């Protein structure tokens with residue numbers, strides 16, 4: 001099994017995290033892991049993100065990756081910070097090639113058949129379907145998946161606790177991504193753990 005597939009099969013939900021204060025990184029990761037969500041995507045949308053990745057790598061059981069990686073410089077910075085996987089909202093040949101060369105599990109965003117074909121050309125077979133709801137939702141992904149039987153997906157963007165199960169019921173969907181696990185500025189870690197446990201109980 002490819003490392004990216006193993007990662008996608010670890011938990012049904014990958015929390016998409018936006019971290020403003022690096023001091024939140026460790027308690028946030030601990031709460032999510034305690035709830036059963038081990039694969040954590042820290043988006044490179046805030047100045048604290050790379051330090052948050054470094055800090056979270058110290059949390060037992062956590063598998064920490066970088067999200068919102070859009071170019072080679074960010075890819076390198078994310079790897080240097082200890083990222084164990086890379087998520088991107090889209091796929092360019094330049095970034096795709098660099099991620100393949102770096103031999104790091106890579107989950108690029110795709111939104112149409114051309115995107116998937118560009119990924120297949122690079123040897124990639126596992127993609128984030130983004131933005132999942134805005135891009136047509138479940139009917140769109142089912143139609144898109146049809147011609148690409150060996151390809152696997154992680155729908156992200158607009159997916160919530162009460163819709164995740166519908167996505168996970170699609171055979172080619174291994175997990176979903178979502179930001180609903182931790183609210184902006186939230187520090188109620190018991191609540192985050194409870195939310196993570198609910199998400200972890202979804203059938204993957």
Ligand SMILES: O=C(O)C(=O)C[C@H](O)[C@H](O)COP(=O)(O)O
Pocket residue numbers: 016043067068069087088089109130156157158159177178179180
């Ligand atoms: O930052 C990235 O790399 C992205 O591609 C965007 C995120 O995956 C979505 O913003 C999560 O979507 P929501 O769960 O609807 O908030």
